[in-house]
Amino acid sequence: MAGARTGQVAVIFVSQRTAGDAAGYAEAAAAMDALAAAQPGYRGIASARDPDGFGITVSYWTDESNAIAWRDHPDHARIRDAGRDRWYERYEVIVAAVTRDYDWRKG
């Protein structure tokens, strides 16, 4: 199917986890997924992480203003501070406007 995400804003979060606090991180990550899903303009999220702690999360938003509102959400900002302190060695955030997309599924 073509085009379901065209026009949306994708926020790509690339991160390297520290070795520690797996339980605290898992709890915070689940809470942030749930909080993101409750925000205006949310259109989905997908995450994958290698066993060595390198991960990519992509969240989708209807437009840039909703993506920025989520970035600036106080609970999100608070967890981000905790993440820099405890859970991440490094991360990269890439915000991008979707120009085309398609998907395939085994028939």
Added chain:
Amino acid sequence: MAGARTGQVAVIFVSQRTAGDAAGYAEAAAAMDALAAAQPGYRGIASARDPDGFGITVSYWTDESNAIAWRDHPDHARIRDAGRDRWYERYEVIVAAVTRDYDWRKG
């Protein structure tokens, strides 16, 4: 650091692997990473995959025409056909123009 990727094109590939042929898949994935890196306009790639086979790969390109040229590369198309046959249950491709980006690293 802000803005290293702003203006680039991000190609997000979200996929669910089948259970089989781990060796064949790993070999093909490494060959495609190397081939992508040799293409005009290539600006990097990052991949993560959960133990259950759900993965996200993001490749970066200077512009849309280079991203399209990579999509249409004959070796890439041939491997894609093999992937649909053997390695993937489903996948989604999202092409997006980077509007802002920043990174952070533990000091």
